Amino acid sequence: MSAALTFLGAAGTVTGAKFLVASDGARLLLECGMFQGLRELRARNWEAPPVQPGTLAAVLLSHAHIDHSGYLPRLVRDGFEGPIFCSPGTADLLILGASTVEVVASGRRLVYSGDLGRYDVPIMRDPVAVASADTLLVESTYGDRLHPAGDATPVIGQAVQRAADLRGWLLVPAFAIGRTQDLLYVVRELEEAGRIPRLPVYLDSPMGIESTAIYERHPEEHDPATIRITAVGKRPFVPARFHLCPTADESKKLNGIDGPGVIIAGSGMATGGRILHHLRHRLADERTTVLFVGYQAAGTRGRLLRDGASRLRIFGEDVSVRATIMATDALSAHADQGEIIRWLRGFTRPPAMTYCVHGEPAAAAALRAVIEQHLGWRCAVAADLQQIEL
Incomplete structure (x- = not known):
């Protein structure tokens, strides 16, 4: 047959x-x-x-x-x-x-x-x-x-340092599963190496929080280098000043907190999720940095920002883009x-x-x-x- x-x-x-x-x-x-x-x-x-x-x-x-x-x-x-x-x-x-x-x-x-x-x-x-x-x-x-030679570490370090220098916010639209854990891993590594200041890092994603917990529960699936980190008692995905925002109220409270700091939230292409609230609130601030660490499909807000949009439609409003937009494909x-x-x-x-x-x-x-x-x-x-x- x-x-x-x-x-x-x-x-x-x-x-x-x-x-x-x-x-x-x-x-x-x-x-x-x-x-x-x-x-x-x-x-x-x-x-x-x-x-x-x-x-x-x-x-x-x-x-x-x-x-x-x-x-x-x-x-x-x-x-x-x-x-x-x-x-x-x-x-x-x-x-x-x-x-x-x-x-x-x-x-x-x-x-x-x-x-x-x-x-x-x-x-x-x-x-x-x-x-x-x-x-x-x-x-x-x-x-x-x-992909660019090397890795995403320098770009992530530059984005965190810019937020620290300007006392602004670094917003990272990130897929909850995979990319969020990659990002947390790199930030922790940079902190431990003394290459970036230890800023507050907020994981504002219920799915990202749960998936990070699942990653920690499955060390047998990690590569040898990550297994070695766990073996000496470290948590590979936990930066020094790490905060979880599982509820909508905790997410909203971030709007009233002054920088510097880092917010990681979905969705990764800025098509929905809590990152939209943070973008609407902070895109017009020149002290804000937005870092894209994943693929941005045609027609998404993420692609528009990467391509240099000066205004972005969010929740029916036209938002001015004065933030600095950064991106790396090396973390893909x-x-x-x-x-x-x-x-x-x-x-x-x-x-x-x-x-x-x-x-x-x-x-x-x-x-x-x-x-x-x-x-x-x-x-x-x-x-x-x-x-x-x-």
Whole structure:
């Protein structure tokens, strides 16, 4: 019997990952993500599900980011009753549990890279090589670029120092899971090295607070360097003057506190969450610094600020932007073009066909070209709603 795959998201765009696999009368959904970014993409979250949820035998998740798992509540509400397969870490919403997924259907091996991590970075272990696949889906978020040499530490240090020098606030829109813990780790390291002053650091994110606690409960998932920090009695994700803001009232109180200080809050692309209140309150202050430490999708407030917007619409108001906007891509959890190729070189034989997914058109096209030129593999950019045989 033949097996088929249909791209229901993350094809021609980064978000909304959903890949429908059908074989021998059974259907499963690989990833169940929400669309983010442009309005026309977000509108797809409100449309009828692209597949009848009650007909699915199972859902497989690579990790817990919202663009890979955020559509699950809608799927369940509309009739899905099957099992959801994922790693224990992903079940705990832990990015350390992120996985590459392999599906064997009608004797054909489908491998999906998931969101490939980076090599030689704190906390996370290196990506694990895969030997072979008949069909490969590879993410292409940063398929058209290389991350800056070095790491994000200097930029984070400069942002904290600017807040200290101006007695202002450093606002960091950050994904609650993964990026928040990376940032806390770097701030603690800089403090311990005496490279930045020990400012109050407020984690204003209920999900960020819970995910940080989960990270601390799973030291076995950390890389060797982080394990060594824990072994000597230190807490890797706790700066010297660390404060948690689990409630809305505690978040609101920050508006009445004078700087300097650091506020870390979601959402990472400034599309929602508590960071919007802080941006509305402090963007017009020249002493404010905003630091972006993750990917900013087209159409998001984060992308607008990174691109130099002088005004920003927040809660129906036009807010003047006088704050200094900083950014670093070096903290990205996503592999860049070179790291993706490094992972692909781990295959012992080429896949029969490789598809670039989870990337904006230019990034996916660039990665396809590099794969063809450097590896000599057959490769294509996945198209939205395209169906292929495995």
